[in-house]
Amino acid sequence: MKENIDALLDAWPSIQEGIVVTLQLTAGGALLAFVLALTLGLAARAHNIVIRGSARAFIEFFRGTSLLVQLFWLFYVVPLFGYLIDPVLCGILALGLNYGAYGAEVVRGAINSVPQSQWEAATALDFSHWQRLRRVVFPQAWAEMIPPLTNLLIQLLKGTALASYILLQDLTFEIDQLRQTTGNTLFAFGVGLIIYFVIGYVLTLLMNALEVRAKNRLGTGPSLREIFSLAPSDPRGLEAAKQ
Numbered sequence: 001m002k003e004n005i006d007a008l009l010d011a012w013p014s015i016q017e018g019i020v021v022t023l024q025l026t027a028g029g030a031l032l033a034f035v036l037a038l039t040l041g042l043a044a045r046a047h048n049i050v051i052r053g054s055a056r057a058f059i060e061f062f063r064g065t066s067l068l069v070q071l072f073w074l075f076y077v078v079p080l081f082g083y084l085i086d087p088v089l090c091g092i093l094a095l096g097l098n099y100g101a102y103g104a105e106v107v108r109g110a111i112n113s114v115p116q117s118q119w120e121a122a123t124a125l126d127f128s129h130w131q132r133l134r135r136v137v138f139p140q141a142w143a144e145m146i147p148p149l150t151n152l153l154i155q156l157l158k159g160t161a162l163a164s165y166i167l168l169q170d171l172t173f174e175i176d177q178l179r180q181t182t183g184n185t186l187f188a189f190g191v192g193l194i195i196y197f198v199i200g201y202v203l204t205l206l207m208n209a210l211e212v213r214a215k216n217r218l219g220t221g222p223s224l225r226e227i228f229s230l231a232p233s234d235p236r237g238l239e240a241a242k243q
Helices: 002-043 049-064 067-081 087-113 116-124 129-166 171-182 185-217 224-228 235-242
Strands: none
Touching: 002 049, 002 087, 002 129, 002 171, 002 185, 049 087, 067 087, 067 129, 087 129, 116 129, 129 171, 129 185, 171 185, 185 224
């Protein structure tokens, strides 16, 4: 066991570099996926059949094909046409396109879940279509779409492990190097599991904070300050609970 710990300490600088690459892929892929999800989710609801049809075709194509195959296409096939893509950018594009297509369905479903009466109320206030969407509908839909988007973000984080197939020295690559050094698969990939779990848990906490804030702004939940407050915000409620 001591030999494994010594090997881990020696490999730790390289593992840190792998963590940085994984975080770059996660952040870049998530940003691109979010932009695409909003764009495609709104386009899939458009009245124009060309816009709506194009959005649906894009969504179904990237949802219906393998992320690994998309990654290979961007890294190995596209250069055959004279366009060489940087490996990190290639990973970000593949992750963003794939999970952006899934996210588009989350956005579309969340917007559709807003009661029709909310649209009608905004229309009665003489809001334009984009004003209705931005000021009335989207804030309500945003609170509903955060939990499924959190799931997609964690899936995207785990999807970054495929980056080792396009010669990127990410966390999975460095963990495999540790396995080869120690000859202990259980130890090496056990370390990898813990690191991925910590990163995923931090991302989940951040997304949960966003959800709390979104619901609080709608008046349907407590604020972050109330959640982390040591004292109850309603002393009378506490007294009633004690009785």
